[in-house]
Amino acid sequence: MGAKTGFLVYADGDVPGLLREVGTADLERTAGMMRRLYPGWEIEESKGSNLWSGVYPPEGTAYAASWPGVEVVGDQRVMIDAPSELPExxxxxxxGRxxxxxxxxxxxxxxxxxxxxDGRLVRSLSLSPDSGVIENIGEPLPFELPYWAGDRPADVIPWPDEDEExxxxxxHPLELGEDALRALCGFVREGRPEPDDIDAGTIRLHGFRVRDPHGPDPAEREAAL
Known part of the structure; x- marks a missing residue:
């Protein structure tokens, strides 16, 4: 498994149902949403993407779309260890959403x-094999239950010549991640698509270069790395 994601969805109801009904996202409407979500930031239109590949944009880029009832923003900046610490x-x-x-x-x-x-955190989970369970807030959602019950054990076999634990x-977090993606957003990045899955590759997202004027310059940060 090799999928990466980092995105937010704002919705007036069930996300998969709303995404099934979207058409072409209006650029001006989407740019207005970006200005609200990135107040005071420098925002410049750039090449767009689609919902399937745009959920993990390059650093410094956001892929976004705003439709009546549902909005999507892909940005690596939301890939935080503790989702409960998402900026206020x-x-x-x-x-209300x-x-x-x-x-x-x-x-x-x-x-x-x-x-x-409606602004109240009802479920948050963050985990990895190196760090263990980083955050676990709220009751598990229905798609999680087989994993916690032991019905979906990690299918990871150590190399026979190596002394691995x-x-x-x-x-496996990525297996749960795909089920979470399907249940919460209606599509998957890897694995076999199901008949009811959204064809995320057909949903276009606008592209934006975004920079915090008070943050480090991207070129300087890259040079330092």
Missing amino acids: HLVAASA RLVLHAMHSVVDWLAFAVWE PYPLPF
């Missing part, structure tokens, strides 16, 4: 997802 203004923007955060990184088998209802988690 991003949570406040979900007043549902907010979904989904983030995973295949290199370290890390998964984080969270759901807010068993996989340190009872299930």
Whole structure:
């Protein structure tokens, strides 16, 4: 498994149902949403993407779309260890709505997802084999239950010539991550699509270069790295 994600969805109800009905996102409407979510930041239009590949944009880029009833923003900046620490203004923007955060990184088998209802955090989970369970807030959602019950054990076998310990988690975070993505947003990044899955590759997202004028210059940060 090699999927990476880092995105938010704001919705007036069930995200998969709303995304099934979207058409072309209006650029001016989407740019207005970006200005609200990135107050005081420098925002410049750039090449866009789609919902399937745009959920993990390059650093410094955001892929976004705003439709009546549902909005999507992909940005690596939301890939935080503890989703409950999502910046307050991003949570406040979900007043009266549902907010979904989904983030995973295949290199370290890390998964984080969270759901807010009308600004109230109802579920947050973040875990990886190296760090264990980083955050676990609220009751598990229905799609999680087989994993916690031991019905979806991690299918990770150590190399026979290496003295490796068993996989340190009872299930593989990326497998749960794909089920979370399907249940919360209606599509998957890897694995076999199901008949009811959204064709995320057909949903276009606008592209934006975003920079915090008070943050480090991207070129300087890259040079330092």
